[in-house]
Ligand SMILES: *Cc1c(COP(=O)(O)O)cnc(C)c1O
């Protein structure tokens with residue numbers, strides 16, 4: 048068994064510390080592992096990768112993917128586009144263009160069209176733009192009372208791209224949809240005027256793709272300004288899973304850990320909202336060492352993931368992931384339902400099944416892992432948790448509640464929907480007992 052806590056000494060003497068190398072459509076065929084795939088599979092990657100963002104890196108390829116288990120290996124599916132992720136008619140449109148040797152512009156235009164059909168801004172993201180003196184703040188989102196999301200303009204990419212991800216606008220250059228804000232001044236002014244906001248959540252993309260120097264230019268002003276109502280700075284990131292060397296070996300890794308320590312010393316809580324989709328991502332020396340180093344700074348790591356067909360749709364996978372997270376000192380936080388966009392037909396798990404998976408996993412772990420809440424849909428009215436399936440007066444119903452609501456009064460209120468074994472999202476549900484509307488609809 049490997050040690051859980053690494054010191055800089057054991058790191059330097061025992062670990063291989065590679066440099067980051069991305070693989071995209073441009074160079075993935077150079078990977079020696081591609082020799083295992085048929086020409087048809089390689090072509091499918093090229094077709095689907097035109098529509099869904101495709102990027103992986105040397106750590107994912109060399110340390111995470113099990114090449115003896117492709118094509119169904121969950122990490123392979125998580126990074127490499129698969130044929131069935133596009134509807135057959137969409138696949139054929141791109142495939143036909145590629146086979147005919149069409150020009151880049153033509154292919155891009157068709158890919159953009161398909162992306163728009165796949166619904167790039169679900170759950171009303173464009174409706175939550177806050178304003179200062181009538182001026183819309185494009186790099187922010189304030190949907191829930193106590194938390195403001197902030198999208199640093201330089202953090203709109205990731206060390207690798209998840210094939211299920213719906214945040215394409217940031218990655219694929221549909222500029223008018225891009226959320227970004229260059230200045231912190233408006234955020235600070237906004238926080239002064241909105242003392243109800245206790246949390247700022249840096250998100251993206253992955254904000255830890257930024258150089259520490261740039262990240263510090265976003266975080267430092269929050270520490271240097273008198274903001275008594277600000278309690279927590281959160282950073283949403285997949286770096287611990289996709290590039291743990293960000294914390295161990297990148298040129299500015301030490302500065303990053305130092306910045307984290309500074310937040311803790313300032314008296315604010317630093318919460319790393321870490322995305323882990325599969326227990327394999329917690330199994331490498333590098334990931335464990337990075338988790339240990341981050342925790343030593345005083346930051347707390349909370350974990351979240353969507354539930355995804357082909358990747359983690361079995362209770363044992365979740366139970367193992369939560370157990371391992373607790374053992375490594377992380378706090379399981381959310382299990383999400385795959386949202387109604389992108390390759391949802393490929394990844395979605397019906398709500399009834401999602402609840403079964405959640406419950407079976409929850410039952411088999413200790414109370415320390417039962418901090419996790421789910422399955423939760425981040426829908427337009429709020430985050431809706433499926434509490435379970437029950438029977439009331441002979442009617443089978445879903446019992447639900449809102450974990451977060453556009454209206455803070457909605458939070459915690461249980462409600463009922465007709466049972467529907469095929470429903471995959473809130474929009475598919477009807478109120479139970481012949482009701483016309485859910486309490487949050489008007
Ligand atoms: C999930 C989420 C948050 C944070 O909610 P918590 O329940 O406090 O973690 C904030 N804003 C938006 C838009 C969210 O989806």
Ligand code: SF4
Pocket residue numbers: 204205207208209212213214251252253284285322
């Ligand atoms: S790391 Fe997060 S933002 Fe980046 S592709 Fe994956 S889910 Fe999307």
